[in-house]
Amino acid sequence: MKMLKLAVAMLAANLFPLASMALAQAPTPADVAVIDKCLKGAEESGGFGGECVGLVAHPCLKEAAGKNDDVAQKKVCGERELAIWTVKMSEALKKVLPAASKDMSKAVADSQKTFAASRDRFCIIFDRIEPGIYPGSASYCRLRETANRTLSLIVLGVAVNEH
Structure with a gap:
């Protein structure tokens, strides 16, 4: 239990910069x-x-x-x-960590420690290329990377909570 609390605290610390950035446009x-x-709908259809991903951003980008x-x-x-996917990621982690095995929780916690930094190092590239090549530049990249990670965590949460 102590390790789980530590893992959750570390994850929250790693998500804080992401959350504060995302709150710029609530x-x-x-x-x-x-x-x-x-x-x-995706859950119901398997x-x-x-x-x-992009259901909120795409109409806004078009405008x-x-x-x-x-x-x-x-x-x-x-x-x-x-901002939406950041909250969804936090919710998914809260379902994964308590139900996962010790090894699995450690693997998730360890990978989450570096996720935001890795994502941000990669996505900044899109701020350096011609605008319009990737709409929304680094912001849109961070959205896609975070959403995809969150979707994987949601699936993992379902899996570890089935047993």
Whole structure:
């Protein structure tokens, strides 16, 4: 139990910078509902949920493209959905860690320690290329990377809680 509390504390510390960045553009309850509805549908159909990534950001990106292709607004679009996936990741971890074996919890905790830093080192590349190549630049990259990681954690949470 002590190791679990330590793992949760370490994960929270690693997610804090991500959470504070994501709060720059808070999602609306309607945004959260769009993602929740999609994830519920994916769960019911046995899907992974990959189709749920971008459901909030894409309409926002389209709108920004219509407004003189506003790069700053595109970044906000990515951050808005990133905030949702950041919360979803935290929720998924709370389901995985207590139910997983000691070895599995350690593996998840260890990988989470480096996740945000690795993601950010990779995604910053998209701020250095021509705007429009990857809409929302690094913000959108962080959204996609975080969402995909979260989807894997959701699946893992289901698996470890079945037994």
